[in-house]
Amino acid sequence: MSEPSASTTPTKSIGFREFCEFNEQTFSRLRGTNKWTKHYLDSKSHEPPPSSSPLEISLVIEDQGEGEPRHWSLFVGHENEAGHVYQVTGDAEFMKYEPSNGPVDISLSPTSFNVYNLAQLTEQQARVVQQLAEQECPPKAQNRQAVVENCQGWTLRVIHNLAEMCIIPIAKYDMASSMLQPV
Structure with a gap:
């Protein structure tokens, strides 16, 4: 899977996370880290899923x-x-x-x-x-x-x-x- 590049992909910060759109997919990562992960949205609400984090x-x-x-x-x-x-x-x-x-x-x-x-x-x-x-x-x-x-x-x-x-x-x-x- 191809991941976004921090130097070429615009990001948006929300709380302690950064989000970006890359190849028509949304990715997120903790601020200050380098690893992007695919961010899945609920198709009905377009909001992040409820509290999947600990x-x-x-x-x-x-x-x-x-x-x-x-x-x-x-x-x-x-x-x-x-x-x-x-x-x-x-x-x-x-x-x-x-x-x-x-x-x-x-x-x-x-x-x-x-x-x-x-x-x-x-x-x-x-x-x-x-x-x-x-x-x-x-x-x-x-x-x-x-x-x-x-x-x-x-x-x-x-x-x-x-x-x-x-x-x-x-x-x-x-x-x-x-x-x-x-x-």
């Missing part, structure tokens, strides 16, 4: 203001679909747990810096992620000088708990630990 948990890292540490959160969803965000927000002296109220399309975030896939999940494991995030205490401090943790530390604690339960590989916890920025 449920995943990802570490989402977003830029904040200049000189500020990046914001970290966890995202649970299927590739190229809206999902649930688990995060803490606010000033590092008094952060609060603030999950998304409903499904969120993180690919539309203007502040996204990077997304790291941590693991594939079952529906039951996704519920465990939600429970652990709800139970993990947000960072608090008596004053600015006493701040020792922010959203990154909270997210890392949740990842650690998931690694201890073998939901996320310990290597992914180690990867996230190595990216932790000073508070």
Whole structure:
């Protein structure tokens, strides 16, 4: 089967995928990869088939203001679909747990810096992620000088708990630990 060439075929990005038309067929690939696969569409709706991709948990890292540490959160969803965000927000002296109220399309975030896939999940494991995030205490401090943790530390604690339960590989916890920025 002949595949499209990245240098000569125009592409369209949707979420974390690129799409193109080549020889009257549609192909797709993950952004940043080279392998194209034939993309099959439902002949009635001309929409991609529903969730053929696995449920995943990802570490989402977003830029904040200049000189500020990046914001970290966890995202649970299927590739190229809206999902649930688990995060803490606010000033590092008094952060609060603030999950998304409903499904969120993180690919539309203007502040996204990077997304790291941590693991594939079952529906039951996704519920465990939600429970652990709800139970993990947000960072608090008596004053600015006493701040020792922010959203990154909270997210890392949740990842650690998931690694201890073998939901996320310990290597992914180690990867996230190595990216932790000073508070």
